[in-house]
Amino acid sequence: MTITSRDLLPIGELAARSGHAPSALRYYEELGLIDAERTAGGQRRYRRATLRRLAFIRAAQTIGLSLDEVSEALAQLPHDHVPTTAEWNRIATAWQQRIDDQIAELRKLRSRLTECVGCGCLSVSRCGLSNPGDTAARRGPGARFLLGDDPAAR
Amino acid sequence: MTITSRDLLPIGELAARSGHAPSALRYYEELGLIDAERTAGGQRRYRRATLRRLAFIRAAQTIGLSLDEVSEALAQLPHDHVPTTAEWNRIATAWQQRIDDQIAELRKLRSRLTECVGCGCLSVSRCGLSNPGDTAARRGPGARFLLGDDPAAR
DNA sequence: GCTTGACCTCAAGCGGGCTTGAAGTTGCAC
DNA sequence: GTGCAACTTCAAGCCCGCTTGAGGTCAAGC
Structure with missing residues (x-):
């Protein structure tokens, strides 16, 4: 033993x-x-x-x-x-969820990028790309307000 | 001016x-x-x-x-x-590609995880889970060889 | 003209995940 | 029994993307 x-x-x-x-x-x-x-x-x-x-x-x-x-x-x-199967299964399930969340995040980001190309604003602002908002899962900083070239003065 | x-x-x-x-x-x-x-x-x-x-x-x-x-x-x-549209488009396309790659990576990891649950090995080895291999895009280290509890002695 | 808050520079610190180096010890092969 | 690679500990360093602090200056409103 x-x-x-x-x-x-x-x-x-x-x-x-x-x-x-x-x-x-x-x-x-x-x-x-x-x-x-x-x-x-x-x-x-x-x-x-x-x-x-x-x-x-x-x-x-x-x-x-x-x-x-x-x-x-x-x-x-x-x-x-x-x-045991049960032990591993519980963890694996949580991880899969986490991966799914990450994929969902990326997809959201991708669609914002697509919009940005399509919307013609081209300033990389006003269209949410620069304001991922819930980026937290990947990078931390968290909520930022939407950008505009001159939001206040418009 | x-x-x-x-x-x-x-x-x-x-x-x-x-x-x-x-x-x-x-x-x-x-x-x-x-x-x-x-x-x-x-x-x-x-x-x-x-x-x-x-x-x-x-x-x-x-x-x-x-x-x-x-x-x-x-x-x-x-x-x-x-x-210009062309300038932005070129960059946005590259970024979308990058996002797609990241998503593909995660999907690969997810499927390895699924296999691992299904395959019964449960040792978190031998089934590729621990060998993402091309994780490089996310974390750097790069290629590792596949793990086994005892690859040499088998 | 004075006050005060916003600004300046430069150096150091931080957090995460290790790596590197110095100085010394162990253990296996011959 | 000896040579040498592999190991040990401990402290310091590195990279990234900043932040913090000290000590000092600027600029705008009254």
Whole structure:
């Protein structure tokens, strides 16, 4: 039941297999995203399950989660066993929703751009393009008022 | 032909109308994205056309361009007149393409996620989820090889 | 002409996600 | 038992897109 040495990977090995830099792995450990056994001499030895966690982390980042959010998501995953269908399903569903939201955002942006080309204003103003408003999901700043070349003086 | 003072905006005014912070405007000037006249005393006075540039900048950022890229895009726009249909059209088309690419990326990720739920592997590996590969457009790192719990030893 | 708020410059800081470097230790192969 | 790559920690640095602060000047209204 104990973990045999054949199952423990040194950091370089894990880095190579996961595609993360060793420095990133140490950083993740510092953040509590992953953990490791230690040899008598103090070197890290990773359980194979860590590869799963790293794959999860990479996927989560791809859909735009911060490491903080990844940390929360990981808290829902078992540390030592392969997640059950139910466990994984719950998370995957949330992620799909998130992706769908992102796609919807982009589509809205695209249609604003199309309008802008069609509307003839050409000033990249007055037509909402410069006022995405709910861009928040991607970049933060949030609501800005609509621009005009001279809204006040018109 | 010279610009009358009524057409020149102090930075606070431009900030209020464009929705950018004064500090951001100064920063953009430093990067060469916008420029300004100066009063005898050294204060900035912006031409109205600058509002257009700022709207453009905001829109470009929303699409996900870095300020470096915005700079290149701006180089294609006239400094002092409203862009012609052709000028704007060329840029808008490129942006739409970019958005389409982003959407395609997300769809790929979504389908990988769906497969992952369906395929029963549940290990968040072996099924491509953790290997977006061409994530580059969004996050940089670029190609990683496919993960498996133990690709070498299989 | 004075007050006051808006402006100026320059340097430093921040947040996120790491990377880099220095200085030293471990562990596997021969 | 030794050589050398791979590892260790800790502190600092980097990139991006700004913001903040200090210390000082300008300009517009009374």
